[in-house]
Amino acid sequence: MDQGDQIRDTYAHFGLAMYMAQVLEHGLVNAMVIARLASGERLSPADVDSFMDQKFELTLGRLIRDLRVHIPVQDSLAQLLVDALKKRNWLAHAYFRERSLDFMTEAGRAAMITELEAAKDCFKTADQSLDETVRPLRDRIGFSDERIEAELRRALSELQTDS
Numbered sequence: 053m054d055q056g057d058q059i060r061d062t063y064a065h066f067g068l069a070m071y072m073a074q075v076l077e078h079g080l081v082n083a084m085v086i087a088r089l090a091s092g093e094r095l096s097p098a099d100v101d102s103f104m105d106q107k108f109e110l111t112l113g114r115l116i117r118d119l120r121v122h123i124p125v126q127d128s129l130a131q132l133l134v135d136a137l138k139k140r141n142w143l144a145h146a147y148f149r150e151r152s153l154d155f156m157t158e159a160g161r162a163a164m165i166t167e168l169e170a171a172k173d174c175f176k177t178a179d180q181s182l183d184e185t186v187r188p189l190r191d192r193i194g195f196s197d198e199r200i201e202a203e204l205r206r207a208l209s210e211l212q213t214d215s
Contacts, residue, residue: 066168069169076140083119088103
């Protein structure tokens with residue numbers, strides 16, 4: 053692999069890690085909506101949109117704290133979320149500054165790619181654990197995996213016919 057390809061790949065891995073951090077953020081907001089619905093609260097689509105808009109304005113740390121208001125969080129999930137928060141903040145605020153010298157060498161970039169893959173996995177593991185925690189609530193209100201998959205297929209089909 054030439055230097056340009058490795059540099060591109062390093063940026064791509066960073067982008068994927070940050071994407072997975074945003075997937076986790078969205079999962080936290082979704083979990084809070086599901087918890088509200090599962091509690092029997094009547095929410096209109098506009099109420100859900102407004103709630104989600106408010107939550108998306110918050111930092112990841114605040115979302116994690118707010119989650120506890122809506123659902124009980126076991127210690128294992130809490131630790132995954134704390135680890136994810138630290139990793140996300142490090143990536144967003146310090147990563148390239150701290151890795152500036154590493155980025156200049158082939159070996160350093162290779163190490164960065166490995167590190168970024170681990171960060172991506174950290175976010176993915178936290179999101180999967182969150183999903184497992186919320187699954188019983190989703191099932192209770194009829195948001196089964198099958199229903200979600202069917203809705204995804206419908207939305208993708210709409211996108212394809214619109215383009």
